Structures are given as structure tokens and as C-alpha cells.
Amino acid sequence: MIVLDPRTGELVGRTPVTSAPRCDEAVASARAAAPGWARTPAAERGAALHAAAAAVRAAADELAQLNARETGKPLDDARGGVEAGVGTLVQYAELGPVHRGRSLHGAWDATDLMVPEPRGVVAVLTPWNDPVAVAAGLIGAALATGNSVVHKPSERCPQTGRRFAEIVAEHLPRGVLEIVDGDGAVGALLAEAPVDVVAHVGSTATGRSIAATCARTGARALLENGGNDPLIVDDGVDPEWAAAQAALGAFANAGQICVAVERIYVHASVADPFLAALTREAQEWAERIGPLVDREHRRHVDGHVAGALEGGARALTGGAIPDGPGAFYPPTVLIGCVPDMAVMSEETFGPVAPVQVVPDFPEALREACDDTYGLAATVLTADMAHAQTAWRELPVGTVKINNVFGGAPGGASQPRRASGSGFGFGPELLDEMTAVKVVHLAPPPTPH
Template sequence: MVKIHNPADLESVLGSAKKAARDWAATPAAERGAAIKDAARGLRERVGELAALLEGETGKLRAEAEESVLAGVGTLEQYAELGPVHRGRSLLGNPGATDLMVPEPRGVVVALTPWNDPIAVACGLLGAALATGNTVVHKPSERCPDTGARLGAALSSTLPDGVLQTVQGDGAVGAALAESPDVDVVAHVGSTAAGRSIAAATARTGAKALLENGGNDALVIDADVDPRWAAAQAATGAFANAGQICVAVERIYAHQEVAEAFLDALVQEAGNREIAPLVDRRHREGVHDQVVEAIAQGAEPLTGGKLPDGPGSFYPATVLAGCTAEMRVFREETFGPVAPVCVVPDFEQGLELAAADDYGLAATVLTSSMEHAQRAWRRLPVGTVKINDVFGGAPGGSAHPRRASGSGYGYGPELLDEMTQTKVVHLAPPGP
């Protein structure tokens, strides 16, 4: 782990990554996979230690922190297996020649990862980049430096020198990495503002930008569902990890026929949920500012919405009724345990309002109507649509975030494609 005090300090780190790139790319894919498996095994042996760090630095509940570390282990194991079978294809050309499309590593990958799920997210980007033969410079969020350092030490111990390096620093260090002409890919999970800055930087250098940025995910509740079940789904989506999840439920459209019963049940759910503290008091202030502003504009706080006394960064599960599209709590990503609700007269209007947004990460629809489900997944302009399961999905699914939410595949086998570039080879015999 290298602590960066000045962007100029990055020259030696990037130089080491470039120096190691040729040999790592030439390492047989099976050997790379074996090294990643060893790294995953070492991570599994440190679950308790890493979970304690996560809890201390990000506020995650201990059980959720352990699940997060194990999710990272599983992702590394997945890419250790997928990397060796990632392949190109042959083309049908002149029978006397051979034509191939061959995937090759892009080179040096910079991974800029967030604080809200720092191990699981990092393992996805690092695993895919390493399995395809790239070297990696990883900068974890400055909000969880010890977690990032311990993760980097555990993973790099099974790899050759220079293949995976962890650097510590603030946003200026991330910006310097994104702007470096020695970088071939910048993979970023984090805010939309940072993502747009990275996209501008890579447009100048020619590096590839792989971005999963903010979301403002909608939940649409139809008239034909059990309101108590819908409330449990909404609470899970809005309050899990204190709302600090990229695909958390950020705005809710409830059909007027079930709205009253749904809101009553959602308030009960909010009171029964164990809520982790937010990452720090600065973040809590931003969440509370959105809530206070919404209340001033006419939203009704049914529960929560007040700063607690005492130390720490806890924020209560909050339910806001009477929200409108003009409120910032509906327009922007809140990233806290806040469930803002708008009552709509019919499913069609709920769907229309859910689609009218600058972000395009994910959305959920709760309905018993197959017609409405089909209409929803076809019309919602987001990367992932979930029907009747707010956090459901098979492993390996990978979608394209849209508009303000980023670009490029971030998970699954397709992430291997993002980390490689294709070369076409035409191999003909010598002349007569």
C-alpha cells in the first residue's frame, strides 16, 4: 500500500504497473486464475478481521459486513474460473488462411472504488481486470482506508510484484490517476459528478472509462398487490445498509387504491428495522438537508426525519408522504434510510413518472398483472428492471447503466469483455 501525498508520487506506481504488464499478460490464463483463487482463499480466512474493519469505518452491521466480504470472495472465485475460458472466435474467410478475433488485455487498469461496499465492489473490478491479464492500480475510498489497505495486502500477496498495487489518497489522487496518459482503463463506482469528471479526463487521454455512477431507483406499486408485502419490499429497498446502496429504492409511486394501507405498513416496517449508522456525520447532514427541504415544500414526515441527539452518525428510518417530482429528495440520489412516497391515480402514471428521470440504473415494479409487468420492463429506461423482488436476480447478470448512471458493463462475464480489447488477425500463407 502506498500513501500518495502528491500526484507526482504516482509516477513510480504507474511505472511499476506498466513494467509488470507484459509478463502478466503473457502468463497463461489458468495460472492467472490459480493466483486469483489463492487470493480469494486468503480473503476467506480473513472474513472476521475485514468485517470488523468494515463495521468500524463504514458503519455496516457486522452480519452484513461479513456477507459483503464473502460476496467479494465469491466474485473473485467466479472470475478465477471465467478468465481462462474467456475467448475470441474464428472467422470464415479464405479457406487457405486463418482469421481470428482475439481478446487482449488493455494494459493498466485504475480501479476507483466506493466506501458503501468497498470489498465486494473492489473484488469484482480487480478480479475481472486481473483474470484478463491487466495490471491494476486500486484506489479505495479515503473514507475506508484501513479496509482498502488490508484488502490490497491480502490480494497482492499471491501476485507478482507490480500486478496489483493499492494507493491511498483523496479525490485529487483519483483525478490524477484518471488523467494519466499511462492508464488504459479507468473503472469507477461512485458519484455521478466524479464519473463525469473521469469521462472528460479519459476523453483527453484515450483511456476507456467504465462507470457505474449514482442511481435514483423508482419503486412502482400496483393496485393489485398486498400492501403489507409491498411495504416490506419497500423497506428492504430503502433501509438496507441505511440506504447506502447504489440500487436502493430512492422514490416510491404507490397506487391510490393501496396507498393508505401501504403507508401505514411502511411506517411499521420502519420502526421494526435495525438501521446501521451512516458512514459519517458529513454524509448525514446531506441526507437530512434533503429531508428538511422536502418537508418545507409540503412533504409529510410519517416517521423519522429528525436528527438524533448524541454522538455518531445514526439517522432514523424516515417515511415521507406527499412527495412530488420537484423535491430534491425525488430528483436526486439521497443515499440514506429515506422512503419518499408519491400517491398516483393509476399504474400508467406511476410508470410514466418512474421513467421521467435523469438516472438509469435500476427500478422495481410490484404487480400481479402480467400485462403491467411486460409493459414495465419494456418501457423503463434503466439497466435493470426487477418485478416483484426489490433485490432479486440470478448471479452473473450484467446490465448497462444509462444516462447519469454511467456506461459499460460492471458485473458478470461481460465485464471481462470491458477489460479486454479485440484484435483481428488474418494469417495467410506466403506467396508462390
């Protein structure tokens, strides 16, 4: 695999693709290590994760620089992703030893328990847009609960993903964390392999393929897939503030965030000042935005924009591939968008803010709900009745009111519909990585 710097087009590095026999060996090695790791006291597993977290923190600059070179993520953002990953490892190092089952009230002379046990071998397939933070969550939760792991990082940032996993693996017994490299074909091999869980963060198409494979093999599928997250701008909000929120949601990390704002519904009463402010925001973001991950992805983003323009939308700013090296794409604001355009109905995953003007809040909510995805949504409103209605009715895993990003630590949601299934964060992820066994322990009959 060849990775080019998305800022300059220069070669970053080459990574060999793991062969099918080596994939089999990695799974077999993880399978052999699983029983010993499962029997390791939870406190010792937690101590190993603490040590791994400290080592990752010490390597933060190295990992951030690798990430910035491979994906174009601004260096400060890349460093923030590493710090988030460290925090997640520490979180699961602490939560793992206190993850508990339940006792049941049965017969007086018996003991009845519900005991969580590790599932076995977890295949972890992680994305390129936040490679350390996402991998730390899935790998950390799997290890904390006594599973062994085979990790395949994204082919778009193989060095970042591999180096992170190598640092963690240095603090574990041999075979507990194996690493393979490659594209979707290698991921498919892992999904087909004799593993017990396939945890995947990435596209909906890949997630559906994994779900079908797991339905056949019996492995558990844990999926966070694509999103088409709406943003509603209600009547009565400050249009400047709303535009700043919309720009942050649509343009941060060049729109390459799982819960980025993908489509905007603005009340007609505030549409003109909102659009003017959003255009200014986009032009300011153009001075500091990073590139898209590669030119292939840029073609996808530009295809969505071109289709909207051909369908009657208009670009207030941006909307075309710039001259020069790399994979840059300008922050783009589109008006005159309608539901059947790809920028409104599919995940663009780029710095594009498509806007549809609506006559009232009920219409905005109907449009926001009318979608095949179900990851997240944001509502900007001064009307608490509207806020209450929105969070109740939006068919998504996460609803954010008056803040496009944020929320308390430890929150975990379940994506809906095409966006996946299962908890991907928080204490609940420990439940996903374990299976509950019911134990009824009764005494033998008394001899007569």
C-alpha cells in the first residue's frame, strides 16, 4: 500500500499488505492467547492498559505527526486525537476491573449468578479520520474485558494505526493484540475468520457486508457506520451564532468527522442573515482547513457538489476543486438544495454545507427525520417545546440541542438503521465485548 501526503502529494510510505496465510496466523495466535488473558485478574489487565496509555502519551508527538502526514489532519487536531485515545485507554483500565454481573434471588440453599465473560477474539477494523481515538476505544474495551484482539487499521493511515497498536501490544502478553495491514479485502478476510466479534467503524456499505458475514458465521457485529446528520436552525435564534455552529459542524477536520453536519434545514425567517453569516464563516475556515484524506475521496465530495449544482443548487462560496497539489477542497455553502440530491440524502464526508430553507419547525423536523441513516442530529432553538419534541422524534442515536459538538464524558448511544448497531463508547461498550452466563449453583442432595 502506498500513502501520499494529502497536502503535497509526496510519498509518505509503503506498507506491505498482510497475506491471507498471515491473517490466519494472526487470528490463530490471538485465539491461543485468549484463554490466558481471560484468566488474568481484571486488575492486572487494567494495570497493563494503564502502562499502555502512559506509553501512548509519551509517543503523542510521533503518532500525531504520522497522522498529520498520512491523512492531512492539522497537527494540533491529530495531537488531540492521541490525547483522547490516551484518556479512553485510562477509562477502560479503570472500568474493566469494576465491570460486574448480578446475583439473583433463588432458593435459600443455592447461589444464582449472572456473570459477564469475554467473548474470545475481537477483530477491530478502524477508520482513518480519527485513527488513534477510535482504536483506543474498541481495543481498550476488548482488552479490559479479557478478549484478545486482531486489529486492522485503515489502509489510508496504516503507519499511524500500526504504530499505536504496537505501542499497546508492548505491554501485553504475546498474541493478545495482533496487527494486520491492508484494505477492505483484508478486512473481509478477518470478518470471515473464526473470530467472536467484528467491531467496525467505517462506511455503511462495509458495515452491511460485515453484518451479512456475521449472520452466517455467528460472530457478533458491532458497527458504527455512515451518517447523514441534520442540523435544524429554528426561528428566533441568533443567526450569527447558528452560522458559527453550522460551520464548526460542517467544516471541522474538513468535514471528515463521523458526526459532522451533513445537511442543514433553516427556518425562512432567519435564512437570509444565517446564509450570509455562514458564507463568511466558510471563507474564514478556508484559511485554516486541512485537505481531504486523498484525491479519491475528493472526487467523491466534488461529485456530490457537482450533482447538486447540476440539479439547480447554487454555491455561495466554494464548490470547485482548487488548483495546486494535494487533496484540498474549499469550504462550500450550497443553497437551493432539495431532498433527492446526493448532498442531502447521502454522506458526503467533506467540507460541504448544503442548505434547504423551510417554512416552519415541523417541516424542518419532518425533513430531518426522513432519512435512511440514524447516527446523530443537532437542533438550534430557543423554544424548549421544540427541543423536547425534536429529541423525542429524531430517529438517531445522539441528539444535540444548541451545541453541535460536546456532551458529558462517558456517554454512549446506539446508532440506528443504516448507521450501525450496538454501543461503541462508554461503559456500555464493555457489555458489548462480553457475553453473560447464568450460573445456578445448588448443593448435592443430602444422603439419607
